[in-house]
Amino acid sequence: MNLIGTKWKPLLLFHLLDGALRSGLLQKMIPEISNKMFTQTVRELEKDGLITRKIYPVVPPKVEYELTERGKSLEAILRSLDKWGLEDISN
Known part of the structure; x- marks a missing residue:
């Protein structure tokens, strides 16, 4: 529960289930x-x-977040x- 037991962690992880998302788009989803x-x-x-x-070395900066294998193991939950x-x- 320490890993996902806050208000926002499950939501962020859920939105990443379908693949990597840019930082701004992920934040806009919540x-x-x-x-x-x-x-x-x-x-x-x-x-x-x-x-x-x-982090991509471009201007403006581009940052993407993606689930690790450990994060993907939470999909069923x-x-x-x-x-x-x-x-x-x-x-």
């Missing part, structure tokens, strides 16, 4: 997250080995949480 919290959360996920960050949430809000 409009409620602040810049500070986004940065803090992706750093923690990277430190814990759940995502990788790739994340998809189950998504299914449960969708069912819960329809009740």
Whole structure:
């Protein structure tokens, strides 16, 4: 639970299930997250080995995040949480 037990970590990981995303697009997928919290959360996920960050040497800077194999191992859990949430809000 320490690895994914915050408000934003499961959401960020869920959005990365379908592949790498640029930093700006990933953040836009969760409009409620602040810049500070986004940065803090992706750093923690990277430190814990759940995502990788790739920085491209271009102007403007391009940063992509992607799940590691360890992060991909959470797919069944994340998809189950998504299914449960969708069912819960329809009740």
